[in-house]
Amino acid sequence: MAIDYLVFYLVPNLIGGFYAFIMALGAVKRVRGRRAPPVENYLVVVVTVGDGRVLPALLETVAQLERLGLRYVVVSSRPLPLRSVLVVPPEEDGSKYRAVRWFVKNYARPDVWYVFLDDDSYPLDTRFLSDIAYYGARGYVAGNGVLVPRPGRSPLAYALDWVRWFHDVTIYRFAMELLRRPVFGMHGELLIVRGDVLREIWPAMGDTVTEDFRFAMELLRRRYKTFQSATRVSIRSPNSLADFVRQRARWASALRDAARYRNTPYIGLIAAGFALWTAAPSTWLYGPSTPLLIATIYAAVYLYGSLKARRYVLDVWLASLLELVGLAAGIVKKGKTFYILDKT
Template identity: 35%
Template sequence: MLPELVLHVSVIVCTVLLAYFVLGLVAYLTYTPQQATEPAEDVRLVIPTIGSENVRDSLETCLDHHREMFADYELYVLTDEGADLETELREYPGYTTVVVPDSFECEAVAKGRAIQYFIESVVDEEPDYWYGFIDDDNLVKDDRFLYEIPHYEAEGYGAMNAVLSPRRGDSLVTYVMDHVRLLDDLTVFRAFTGLLGRPYIGFHGELLTVRGDVLSEIGFDRHSIVEDFAFAAELIEADVRTWQSGTRVSILSPHTVRDLFKQRSRWFVGTWNLLWDASPLTRLMTGVRMVSWICAILAGPVAVLASPYASSLSIPVVLAVAPSITGAIYGVTYLYGIVSVDKWWRGVLVPFLPLFAVFEAVTPLYAVLFSDRSFTVIDK
């Protein structure tokens, strides 16, 4: 009885994950972001940062990179009053620095609070621009989104997200694991944000780009430790259409596995808390993925341990192979990350492929046991 039950649970979880991947594969094959012949000029780029000493290196790299790449556009850096680097940022060449005063009060916290202040002090006064928010460890790799904006603005779209591509930090393990984010972007996020034009599974904060009037209308003034998901949920409620850009954004992977756990658990806890106030379709699409995430720690081992019983159970063949196909997809994704590291490390990392999947799967458990339910900024 027990082997039959656990195998059915494993098959269900893996089938759900596989179904999302199939939907994403359809989007990958059929969706192509459209471009105008000339780039948009009414665009401003904003880099919110905690401005602490431990993000100095990544922040300076980010600021220099975007000042050079987008020299013809107005650039802002956004930080809090009293930040370690506040004085230096006020004098940073090529940027207008906006400092969030301690006296500013709103429901939002951390980055959401800073963006809300920027909305009230800058966007509300000039809502005719498009505003792109770039995290302080990001490197936007191309300018395709600038050519997309005129096309989608003419079609009535109000917001877009880009495709994330990992960049190695201090940890090879987290760098390899972050390739799952690239897989998600090219498949399931492309399906919802791009093909359907509705971010039912959320938005990334990296190069979150919004038309000024939409930004003013929706705002970020809500308490959440996942302000990008909260904003996406409000876009759906307001019936604002979105697209997924062809632009790639390089993201710095967490420097330690512990930082990765902290990052992923913040996503899990924050999204779970917001889910109940989201639209029905958002609750369904995101909720199913989260439940699958919770069960994933059992799915792989159960499939292996119970496989001797599979032939005696009445499970359709197409579903019975779901665990193997799902495992192969994630395995290939991790392998793709491994082949991009130094040749010597490839042979060392390959035997640990199952461990990468385990690390990703135990995040919900880590979130329940160790998360403090607050916004945490990992080292960069």
């Protein structure tokens, strides 16, 4: 067997086949709202810095929570003209992790379910309350919803963000609904967690700019069960491509946490993505291949995003390289500070 055939065709096909298998298993798993009375012992917690960069998005989030009739509190670094606000003392602030830690240590109760939101995200329905009741009765302790982007000021960033929805209904669904373990991490948007588990894990896990991923790793280490709710979560896309890259660069910190927790599946997933991206152009020399199949699937996802954003698909395909640029920049820079995106 020629070495080039092995390196450029056989191995990439095996990697691509496994990647496609995971995506397919997640895609065929349907998540439906559970028929259970909604829980009453819950609280939605919106975490924000509370300054002018985020205030418009925060007000939109609060308005949606009130339309849905949900109980909520805003945990803010600054006083806000809202009816339910807790202001984090300056000595306890400095990052989202620290703000939530202060809330957990002073306000979290073990018998309450907490639903965390970023200041630019909100649920589109209340089915997660029934999902909590259903899964909570069966020993599950944490969950997420399905992310659905909405436009910011950058149509290209909005088009690119649709890949997050695609990952939620494939890769993340495979982990959360089939494995019942957050092996690929969790989102900070609609992060559902039982109060006693929150109090057990959050204060002790250490400061980080990817607090949702580290929390997921602690759940995984303790073998806690997780679920994916049928609730869709509206997330605001970055206002510029520069913010898009900064956001992706921050997520690269999750790779260091994955190494720290020896999370081989997550590291393997990222490595497989890089390998398939680089191998796809060469495999066509040998005929049809799974890397080409994966490339076609992602091209279709970005095509869908371009239609939603009303952008030329070629622009979106070229801009999709920024996903890799952001990830590479985050790995090289090893950022340890949380960059606040403009959400005006």
